[in-house]
Amino acid sequence: MSATGDLADRLAEDLRAVAERRDRRAFARLFAHFAPRVKAYLRRLGLDDQQAEELTQEVMLTVWERAHQFDPQRASPATWIFTIARHKRIDAFRRAPRAEFRPEEEAREIAREEPAYAEREIALLRDKLAQAIDALPPEQAEVLRIYYLEGKSHSEIADALGLPLGTVKSRIRLALEKLRERLGEGAA
Amino acid sequence: MSAAVELDDLLLAHAAGRLPPPLALLMEAHLALSPGSRRRFALLLEVGGLLLERLEPAPLRQADPEALLARADGDKGAGTAADDPPPHAPGWWEEARAVLTRLGGAPVVQLPLALPGGPRAGICAHLARLAAGAALPPHGHPGLELTLVLEGELHDGARRFARGALMVCDETTVHAPRAGPAGCLALALLCCRWPLAA
Numbered sequence: 001m002s003a004t005g006d007l008a009d010r011l012a013e014d015l016r017a018v019a020e021r022r023d024r025r026a027f028a029r030l031f032a033h034f035a036p037r038v039k040a041y042l043r044r045l046g047l048d049d050q051q052a053e054e055l056t057q058e059v060m061l062t063v064w065e066r067a068h069q070f071d072p073q074r075a076s077p078a079t080w081i082f083t084i085a086r087h088k089r090i091d092a093f094r095r096a097p098r099a100e101f102r103p104e105e106e107a108r109e110i111a112r113e114e115p116a117y118a119e120r121e122i123a124l125l126r127d128k129l130a131q132a133i134d135a136l137p138p139e140q141a142e143v144l145r146i147y148y149l150e151g152k153s154h155s156e157i158a159d160a161l162g163l164p165l166g167t168v169k170s171r172i173r174l175a176l177e178k179l180r181e182r183l184g185e186g187a188a
Numbered sequence: 189m190s191a192a193v194e195l196d197d198l199l200l201a202h203a204a205g206r207l208p209p210p211l212a213l214l215m216e217a218h219l220a221l222s223p224g225s226r227r228r229f230a231l232l233l234e235v236g237g238l239l240l241e242r243l244e245p246a247p248l249r250q251a252d253p254e255a256l257l258a259r260a261d262g263d264k265g266a267g268t269a270a271d272d273p274p275p276h277a278p279g280w281w282e283e284a285r286a287v288l289t290r291l292g293g294a295p296v297v298q299l300p301l302a303l304p305g306g307p308r309a310g311i312c313a314h315l316a317r318l319a320a321g322a323a324l325p326p327h328g329h330p331g332l333e334l335t336l337v338l339e340g341e342l343h344d345g346a347r348r349f350a351r352g353a354l355m356v357c358d359e360t361t362v363h364a365p366r367a368g369p370a371g372c373l374a375l376a377l378l379c380c381r382w383p384l385a386a
Contacts, residue, residue, distance in 0.1 A: 024257060031253035036245030043246050053249050057256055064260060074230070079237025086205035086236070125231070130238055148204045148239050176200065179235065 008126060011077040012070075019067035027064055034078075035060050038085050045089060045151040059085050076126050125183060132182035140175035143168055193332055193358055199225060203232035208309035211334070214354075214377050218336050221352025288317045288373075295322035303377075310381035316374050318342075318367035326364040333357040335376040341368030 014030050017023035038059050042052035062084050070080050133141065146157050154172075158165045201207050202215040219226050250256070288297055301313040318324075318340075335342070335355040342349040344365040349355050357363070 024254070027257070028253045031256070032251075035248055035251070035253075037240055037243045039248060040243040040246035041240055044243075049249075052246070056248070057250065057259075060253070061256055061260055064257065075233060076237050078241045079233050082236045082240045083233060085240075089205065126234060126238070129231070129234055133235070133238055133242075144235070145239055145242075147200075148236050149243065151206070172200070173196075176196070176232075176235075180231070183231065 008076045008078065012072045015063075015067050015070045015077055015080075018064060019070065030063060030077075031060055034063070034081050038081065041082075041085055041149055042089065044149050047089075055085075055088055059088050062088070128183050129179060132179045135182070136175055136178060140171045140178070143171040144175045147172060192360060193356055195225065195354060195356060196228070198334070198354075198356070199229050200232055203229060203236055208311065209305035210303040210309060210311045210313060210377055211379070213303065214334055214336055214375065217375070218352065218354045221336075222354075225354075284315060288315065295319045296324060301375075309379070311377055311379050313375065313377045316372075316376055318372045318374075320369055320371045321367060322371070323364050323366035326362060328362045329357045329359060329378070330380060331359065332379045333361075333376060334379075335374050338373045338375060340370045340372035342366075342372045342374060343368055 011030060011033065014023075014026035017026035018030070035056055039052050039056040042055050043049070047055065059081065063081060066084075070077070074080075075083070136144070143157060143161075146152050146160070147154075152160065154168050155165055157163075158168045161168070198207070198211075198215060202212060207215060219229055284299060287299055295318065297317045299315040299317075301315060303311065303313045305311075306313060316335075333356075335349075335357070337349045337351055337353050337355070339351060341351075342353075342355060342365050344355065344363050348368070355365070
């Protein structure tokens with residue numbers, strides 16, 4: 001098992017301890033690991049230090065309150081927390097009144113019944129994916145990282161890196177094809 | 189002719205949290221109905237998690253988790269309840285179906301929907317009910333249009349879209365889709381502004 005896998009397993013164990021026993025020491029470990037990374041993510045998205053700090057604390061509070069919703073069959077701890085941060089950030093931008101119709105909530109319920117991967121499969125996938133990301137050519141990894149974590153559009157990335165728009169798009173596509181190839185998922 | 193935007197582009201944009209709310213909602217519905225996309229999406233989300241792991245940590249102003257938990261104990265219960273989305277209105281779907289049925293004599297019925305965040309994102313939505321074998325007249329698209337098949341089948345030339353499938357059209361698409369033998373119910377979102385901000 002790789003270092004990534006070991007770490008993810010320990011963090012998943014901590015999440016379970018929070019969910020089942022309200023274990024504050026386990027939460028402290030999760031906080032120490034994830035809070036600074038979540039804040040770094042939110043800073044990259046363009047939030048100022050104050051906003052990023054507040055939203056990070058909100059994200060970690062959600063982790064404390066919703067730990068029982070974490071399902072290791074569906075995602076690694078980092079992915080689950082990435083998803084929460086992603087939602088919090090979207091929510092922060094639209095504090096408008098909500099309509100009553102929330103099919104995405106139902107959708108999540110349905111999706112929960114049938115995980116996309118089996119439990120061992122997701123652990124294996126995570127390890128292979130971690131290796132595949134580290135093996136990406138640096139120029140592809142850079143574009144992928146900016147797209148995911150800095151909230152920049154394709155053309156903003158092109159401007160920032162001084163590249164043609166087509167190059168940015170093809171680098172993202174190539175990177176994803178490579179990741180899928182490594183996982184034996186097929187490129188199509 | 190197929191669109192320049194592909195399903196994978198949309199899955200990626202959704203995984204990275206880049207879609208405006210109405211499109212995010214449509215993608216969630218598509219994911220709920222499509223195991224193939226769910227698998228691809230799970231992978232794209234994992235990429236996000238792994239990239240988050242690799243970020244250089246940013247120093248916190250308040251690095252004591254106990255202070256945060258004290259805050260949580262302080263407003264106990266209230267916080268979670270307020271954060272939870274309100275339950276959706278019961279019966280909205282039956283109402284929509286009833287309207288569609290009342291207008292059901294026509295081969296094609298379109299019911300405009302107001303989705304949260306739609307106007308701001310320049311997105312209009314409608315439910316479309318096509319009778320068995322009914323076709324839309326040939327048409328182009330002023331922007332990106334995503335059509336999720338909810339019931340029945342939609343045929344576009346040689347391509348068939350069953351329940352859960354997402355048809356992606358854009359400015360380059362001219363077509364005249366036709367319902368399958370059992371008719372078709374679909375949710376379509378038209379984006380007048382470019383949602384992927386390419």
